[in-house]
Amino acid sequence: MSSSLALDQVTVTGRLEAVTAKLNRGGIKAICGPNGAGKSTLLSVLAGLLAPDAGCVRLGAAQVDRLPAAERARQLGYLPQAPEIAWDVSVETLVSLGRLPWRGAPASEAQGAIDAAIAAMDLERFRHRPVTRLSGGERARALMARVLATRPDWLLADEPLANLDLAHAATLMRRFREQAQEGRGVVLVLHDLATAMNHADRVLVLHHGRLVADGPPGHALSESVIREVWGVEARWLGEPGARALAIG
Amino acid sequence: MTRKPTLLLVCALALAVPLSLLAGRVWIDPFDPQTRNAAVILLQLRLPRAVLALIVGGGLGTAGAAMQGYLRNPLADPGLFGVSSGAALGAVLSFWTGYAASVYLLPVFALIGAGGAMALLALIAGRDGGVALFTLAGLMIASLAGALMSLAISLSPTPFAMSEIVTWLMGALADRSWREVWIAAPLTLAGVAVLALVARSLDALTLGEAAARSLGVEPRRLQALMIVGVGLTVGASVAVAGIIGFVGLIVPHLMRPLTDRRPSSLLLPSALAGALLLLLADVLCRILPLAGGELRLGIALSLIGAPFFLHLLLKMRRGSV
Numbered sequence: 001m002s003s004s005l006a007l008d009q010v011t012v013t014g015r016l017e018a019v020t021a022k023l024n025r026g027g028i029k030a031i032c033g034p035n036g037a038g039k040s041t042l043l044s045v046l047a048g049l050l051a052p053d054a055g056c057v058r059l060g061a062a063q064v065d066r067l068p069a070a071e072r073a074r075q076l077g078y079l080p081q082a083p084e085i086a087w088d089v090s091v092e093t094l095v096s097l098g099r100l101p102w103r104g105a106p107a108s109e110a111q112g113a114i115d116a117a118i119a120a121m122d123l124e125r126f127r128h129r130p131v132t133r134l135s136g137g138e139r140a141r142a143l144m145a146r147v148l149a150t151r152p153d154w155l156l157a158d159e160p161l162a163n164l165d166l167a168h169a170a171t172l173m174r175r176f177r178e179q180a181q182e183g184r185g186v187v188l189v190l191h192d193l194a195t196a197m198n199h200a201d202r203v204l205v206l207h208h209g210r211l212v213a214d215g216p217p218g219h220a221l222s223e224s225v226i227r228e229v230w231g232v233e234a235r236w237l238g239e240p241g242a243r244a245l246a247i248g
Numbered sequence: 249m250t251r252k253p254t255l256l257l258v259c260a261l262a263l264a265v266p267l268s269l270l271a272g273r274v275w276i277d278p279f280d281p282q283t284r285n286a287a288v289i290l291l292q293l294r295l296p297r298a299v300l301a302l303i304v305g306g307g308l309g310t311a312g313a314a315m316q317g318y319l320r321n322p323l324a325d326p327g328l329f330g331v332s333s334g335a336a337l338g339a340v341l342s343f344w345t346g347y348a349a350s351v352y353l354l355p356v357f358a359l360i361g362a363g364g365a366m367a368l369l370a371l372i373a374g375r376d377g378g379v380a381l382f383t384l385a386g387l388m389i390a391s392l393a394g395a396l397m398s399l400a401i402s403l404s405p406t407p408f409a410m411s412e413i414v415t416w417l418m419g420a421l422a423d424r425s426w427r428e429v430w431i432a433a434p435l436t437l438a439g440v441a442v443l444a445l446v447a448r449s450l451d452a453l454t455l456g457e458a459a460a461r462s463l464g465v466e467p468r469r470l471q472a473l474m475i476v477g478v479g480l481t482v483g484a485s486v487a488v489a490g491i492i493g494f495v496g497l498i499v500p501h502l503m504r505p506l507t508d509r510r511p512s513s514l515l516l517p518s519a520l521a522g523a524l525l526l527l528l529a530d531v532l533c534r535i536l537p538l539a540g541g542e543l544r545l546g547i548a549l550s551l552i553g554a555p556f557f558l559h560l561l562l563k564m565r566r567g568s569v
Contacts, residue, residue, distance in 0.1 A: 049461050069464040078462035086320035086454045087509040097510075100452050101464045146455070150463075 003060030003075070003153060005046055005185065010055040015041040017209045018055065023202075025153060025185035028176055030196035032189075032221065033206035034230055039189045040081060040158050042206065046187060047078040047156045059154075073101035077152030081159045081189070083143050088130045091123055091142045098149030117148035121175060137168025144175065154185040161195060173199050197221050197236070197243045205229055253506040257520035261527075265302070268527055269294045272534045296426045301530045302523040303429065304421070304489050307436040307481035309522020310515055312496025313503070314443045317450035317511025318474050319379060322504075323560070326482045326496040329475075330389030334365025335486035336417060337393040340400045343413045355431050355487035362483025365389050366475050373471065379457065382471060419490035419546025421530050428488040435487075439480030440519065446473045447512035454510065492546050494553025495522050501560060 005023045010016055016038045023029055023046075031039045044050040045057055048064040057064040059075060067075075077098075085094065095117050099110045118127060121141040131139060140160065147155060155176070161169040173195065180186045180201075190196045196203050196217055203220035205213035207229045213220040218240070226234045226245075235246045269290055270276045276283050276290065283289075311326040319328070326332065338361020342348040347357065368389055373382035397417075404410035449470045452460040461467060485492065499522045500514055507513040526545075529552070533543040 044458075047462055049458060069461075069466050073462060073464035076462070078459065080456060080458040080462075083459060084320075084456040086456070087504075087511070089454065089509045093508045093510060094454075097451055097455060097463070100448055103448070143455075 005064075005154065005187075006058045007042075007046070008055050008058065010042075010045055010052045010057060012038075012041055012045065012050065012209075013053045015209050016045070016052070016206075019206075019209075019211045020055075021204060021211060021214055023185060023187065026180055026183055027186070027201035028180050028199055029185070029187045030190045030200035030203045030217070031187065031206065032191075032193060032196050032203055037206040037229075038209040039206055041209075042204075043078075043156050043158050043187065043189050046154075047076050048072045049078065070101045070103065074150060075152055076154045076156060077147040077150050079143060079147050079155070079157040079160055081162065085131050085139075085143075088132045090128050090130055091126045091134070091145075092118065092128060094131055094142055095123075095145045095149045098146040101150055113149050113151055117145040120148055120178070121145040122171075135168075137164050137171070140164055140168065140172060141175070144172065148179070152184070154187065155179055156187045158189045159191055160188060161190070161192065169195070193221055193226070194243060194245050197245070198241055253503065253517045254520065257517060257524060261302075261520060261524055264524060264527055265298055268298050268301075268531045271531050292425065296429050297421050297424055297530065298527060299429050300421055300424050300432060300488060301527040303432050303436050304485040304492065305495060305522040305524070305526025306519040307432075307439060307485050307522070308492065308495040308526070309499040309518040309520070310440050310443055311478045311481045312522070313500040313511065313514040313518035314446070314450065314474065315478060315496065316500050317453065317514070318446075318470075319383060320453060320456075322501060322564070323497070325493070326478055327390065327491075327493060328383065329386045329478055329482065330365045330369060330393060331362050331479045331482045332486045332491055333390040333393035333397070334368075335359065335362035335483045336491055337361045337397050337400075338364070339416060339486070339490070340397050340413050343409050343416065344400050344404065346405075346409075348412070351427065355428070358487035359435075359483055361393070362479055362486065365393065366479035366483075370472065370475050378467070415544075416490050417546075418544040419492040419549075420533075420544045421489055421526075422533075422542060422545075424488065432484045432488045435480050435484035439477045439482075439484065442473055442477035442480065444515060446470055446477065447515055450511035490546060492526070492549055494549050494557070495525060498553055498556050499525060 007019050007021045010019045019042065031042055033039050041050065045052055048067060051065040064072060095114050099113060102110065118124060121144055123141055123145055126134060126138060131142060134142060160172060164172065176186050200217050202215065203217045204211060205220050205225060212229060213225045223234060223236065226232065232247055237244045237246050270278060272294060274289060276286050308326060315324045315326050315328065316322055335358040339354055339358040342354045342357035347353040369385055372385040401410055401413055449465045452463040452465045500518045503514055503517040503521050507517060529548050530545055533545050533548050536543050
């Protein structure tokens with residue numbers, strides 16, 4: 001039940017180099033790094049969508065890229081960067097797509113999961129609304145609800161806060177926190193270091209495909225790490241939990 | 249939500265099929281059994297033709313809905329695959345070589361052409377399972393087959409063969425018999441069954457390729473099944489009826505707003521509506537008085553389809569599809 005995700009010397013030629021880390025469920029993990037550092041690649045590897053050229057990813061005892069596709073899909077929920085929705089489906093239909101890996105499960109169970117996901121993302125009012133008539137923030141929540149409807153052990157999201165305004169980003173982070181408190185593993189690729197600093201329990205910093213820092217945010221995103229990895233002089237301001245980054 | 253349009257379409261078909269049998273150059277009055285040769289006209293001419301319209305229309309409608317779902321594009325058409333061009337090329341070669349004189353060999357040639365196009369498509373695109381390479385490969389095959397067809401026409405051994413080819417390419421259900429039904433029915437049914445198998449994967453693709461894979465879709469398996477499913481339905485339809493365009497494009501469009509818009513909910517209504525559209529269009533071709541024979545079905549559908557396509561493009565520009 002408490003299956004952890006373990007990266008062992010994971011290498012993807014030209015993108016990741018010998019990344020080793022063990023992620024336990026509960027708590028929010030953030031993957032940070034400059035553009036091109038390998039953040040999305042690492043998340044794809046964790047999600048079992050990309051097989052590493054060397055090393056392996058284990059979910060509990062099983063190797064992720066060797067799991068049967070449906071089994072993997074039931075355990076690892078993945079939200080890609082800039083997700084698309086090809087057809088103008090309703091929110092409820094969109095969320096129901098999260099049940100696809102559970103072929104053969106009773107309909108009542110499916111409906112229960114869909115309802116719970118819609119409630120968890122506070123989308124009750126939009127249940128029957130076509131997705132093209134949602135705001136960016138509502139759409140992001142609907143896509144998140146789709147991942148939740150699968151009831152995965154892990155939520156892996158690639159820059160889920162991109163293009164969201166402050167209020168919607170804060171709401172979504174709160175939802176991620178709730179999911180982590182329920183015992184799910186939450187791994188987010190985050191561009192905004194202040195968000196990672198304030199909301200993550202553990203931060204993994206990638207630089208040129210290597211894991212250069214891994215630990216609590218105060219340690220992994222220290223001013224010296226930021227100087228070394230991002231190449232900017234930066235200073236953390238404010239209190240823990242409400243920090244802001246001053247650059248220059 | 250899909251139950252209602254499905255039910256309506258079934259009722260419409262239940263009405264349209266018997267009525268279509270009565271219409272034609274000779275109108276048959278069901279209350280006046282005096283019409284000469286009524287039984288022969290009904291059982292040997294019109295019934296196979298109606299059944300063929302249902303099979304071909306149903307197949308093309310399903311293939312179109314599946315293609316649009318697979319390519320995540322409302323402008324996709326089964327013709328994009330290159331399979332119909334491959335089948336047409338096969339048929340043209342049967343005219344060219346004279347084998348078309350044997351009634352069984354024309355569809356066999358067409359099916360070989362379709363199979364060749366499918367194999368080529370799988371060979372080029374099958375490695376990575378991606379949609380972009382696949383679309384380009386399909387377009388390449390379609391244009392190559394089109395060029396070879398033109399070459400064959402321009403080098404026709406006799407003017408008669410040339411006129412045969414050109415007429416055949418226009419697509420029609422005229423003068424078809426039970427023989428064509430027996431060729432098309434099993435292949436189309438098999439193709440539709442394969443497409444029904446991938447319906448859930450097509451739903452997952454609504455969220456894009458990466459998310460679909462994370463939901464357990466295996467892209468290479470999906471692509472292989474798409475090639476087989478569309479190849480069988482479209483190949484069979486070209487083999488017995490020639491090239492009939494626009495059904496696979498228009499029908500899923502008309503049906504989509506009546507469903508919850510998931511690709512899987514669209515397959516059955518598109519099959520039924522495709523069958524209905526082709527049946528009605530074929531009746532129209534039969535009863536329109538035209539000097540020198542009847543209107544070709546392929547032409548009639550393109551005449552309806554082209555303005556519809558334009559309407560669709562304009563609507564998409566306004567962002568309301």
